[in-house]
Amino acid sequence: MSQTKLEKETKSGWKFFREKTSNLIKGLGAYFAVVLTNISLIIIITIVTSEHSFETSGLLYYLYISALFLVGYSIATTKTVNDSIIHKILQIIKRFFDVVMAASGFFFLMPLLIILAVAIKIESDGPILFRSKRVGQFGSMFDAYKFRTMYIAPTEKPITKVGSFLRRFSLNELPMLINVLNGELSLVGPWPRLPENLAETIDKDNQILTVRPGLTGLWQISNTSSRQSVELDLKYIKDWSLWQDLKILFKTVFVVLITKQNRA
Incomplete structure (x- = not known):
């Protein structure tokens, strides 16, 4: 196998790997975005509609972490010229x-x-x-x-x-x-x-x-x-x-x- 052909196959394989890795990361990010958003909505609805008082500091901390993840995912998936x-x-x-x-x-x-x-x-x-x-x-x-x-x-x-x-x-x-x-x-x-x-x-x-x-x-x-x-x-x-x-x-x-x- 010639060196040129080997280099082309290596580049092609590396490109394929990067695409697959990128798709996997995006897929995981999308999955966690759905999970965290849905749980956050349930927490917010529970806090707003509950007639009983309860400790909310832990729930608010979760909302804060969820917001940080969603912002980070938004930054990672934003491209502009x-x-x-x-x-x-x-x-x-x-x-x-x-x-x-x-x-x-x-x-x-x-x-x-x-x-x-x-x-x-x-x-x-x-x-x-x-x-x-x-x-x-x-x-x-x-x-x-x-x-x-x-x-x-x-x-x-x-x-x-x-x-x-x-x-x-x-x-x-x-x-x-x-x-x-x-x-x-x-x-x-x-x-x-x-x-x-x-x-x-x-x-x-x-x-x-x-x-x-x-x-x-x-x-x-x-x-x-x-x-x-x-x-x-x-x-x-x-x-x-x-x-x-x-x-x-x-x-x-x-x-x-x-x-x-x-x-x-």
């Missing part, structure tokens, strides 16, 4: 909000998620979740998780009855909270691009790829074609603020409940 300290701090706050909200989503929505998973499995054979390749921040590839809404075998009507209901209210996208926890998606951001039409759906400077894509965003809540996604996503990046993210989140709820419109 902007060198401004203020911008970096705001991005960490955005990431912290993403982690806490996604983890809380699993806490409050778990009964619904279980019911939907059972309904999908009862109606048709096949996996409960569907994975779609998407392009993430800095061009990294990831699997976006969604509830399966179509039959596996070819049929006259490819979309299942449960799938039609899920798409109507965008409930099929709830599993993408996993991607938010892993740091592959943000709650709000540019539309996560498909690899096959990436060249046609990003700007020439690749500015869109410098930002973490979002579960929702300006384009996702606007009634426009995919061709206009570039313009809207660039506008989002230019005008970005935490307040804008909150407004988009609230408008997303309105769009889902009122227009009942879903996009793939």
Whole structure:
């Protein structure tokens, strides 16, 4: 074996190892984020609703440790090309909000998620979740998780009855909270691009790829074609603020409940 070939194989093996290690760390971080957030919510609810007085110093200490972990995980999974300290701090706050909200989503929505998973499995054979390749921040590839809404075998009507209901209210996208926890998606951001039409759906400077894509965003809540996604996503990046993210989140709820419109 030539030295050049050996070096290439070594680099390839090292890259594979780093990717696997990175995914493992992110997975563990996401797992502990969910556990700590859910336990913290239970503690807070207990303290607020309890009619009896009890020692809370130990519980408050646990909340403090949980908050430190969540902040640390948010810092570790935040990437930005902007060198401004203020911008970096705001991005960490955005990431912290993403982690806490996604983890809380699993806490409050778990009964619904279980019911939907059972309904999908009862109606048709096949996996409960569907994975779609998407392009993430800095061009990294990831699997976006969604509830399966179509039959596996070819049929006259490819979309299942449960799938039609899920798409109507965008409930099929709830599993993408996993991607938010892993740091592959943000709650709000540019539309996560498909690899096959990436060249046609990003700007020439690749500015869109410098930002973490979002579960929702300006384009996702606007009634426009995919061709206009570039313009809207660039506008989002230019005008970005935490307040804008909150407004988009609230408008997303309105769009889902009122227009009942879903996009793939």
